Amino acid sequence: MSEQWFAELYDRCYERLVLAAYALTNDLGAAEEITQEAFALAYSRVRRVSRADSPEAWLRTVVVNLARRRFRRKATLDRILLRQRSEPPPPPEPPVEHLDLHAAIRALAPEHRMVVVLHYLADMPVDEVAKVLGVPVGTVKSRLSRARGALAERLRTEVDHA
Known part of the structure; x- marks a missing residue:
């Protein structure tokens, strides 16, 4: 090669x-x-x-x-x-941009953080995330759903208190 x-x-x-x-x-x-x-x-x-x-x-x-x-x-x-x-x-120290989002992602459980990072930030399709992590596609979808809910709740709470 x-x-x-x-x-x-x-x-x-x-x-x-x-x-x-x-x-x-x-x-x-x-x-x-x-x-x-x-x-x-x-x-x-x-x-x-x-x-x-x-x-x-x-x-x-x-x-x-x-x-x-x-x-x-x-x-x-x-x-x-x-x-x-x-x-x-x-x-x-957190990065300057998107402080709330970075903090919310860091607060996720490791298995939820990994699927969010790979799917949304690394732009990987769900089936590829499943392959990389060695879990079923349904598990990735479930973790993404739970992670989105946790992120929405945390970000909504931070906005309400701002």
């Missing part, structure tokens, strides 16, 4: 993959690292990736899995650190 093909794949997909990783991690630096790691893995398996029905979908699956792994490791580390200190660490 030519390096030109891989360079074009990178140029075509990088920004969308960083966006998806950012929505999952809420950390631009981590999102860029995860995306770079996904491309490094893809490069090491370029023959497999080039034969995939959708190389971008293959990469997106890797990005989601890397973000999940990072989330699990961070949660474990946070539990260990919280045992050692009496007060929790301060939350990271």
Whole structure:
């Protein structure tokens, strides 16, 4: 497989993959690292990736899995650190734009946040989200419905109190 093909794949997909990783991690630096790691893995398996029905979908699956792994490791580390200190660490600063929406998405349960990010922010169809997450299509639809309800309720409450 030519390096030109891989360079074009990178140029075509990088920004969308960083966006998806950012929505999952809420950390631009981590999102860029995860995306770079996904491309490094893809490069090491370029023959497999080039034969995939959708190389971008293959990469997106890797990005989601890397973000999940990072989330699990961070949660474990946070539990260990919280045992050692009496007060929790301060939350990271939210992005300037769309503060209410970002806060509402972050407040969702992880399984709801992932489907919202992949479907709405990464613009993936429901069946592809199901494939990436390894769950049935009906589960994705149910999670999206619950997530939309939770987001609407939270955003409506914030608007009412503003």
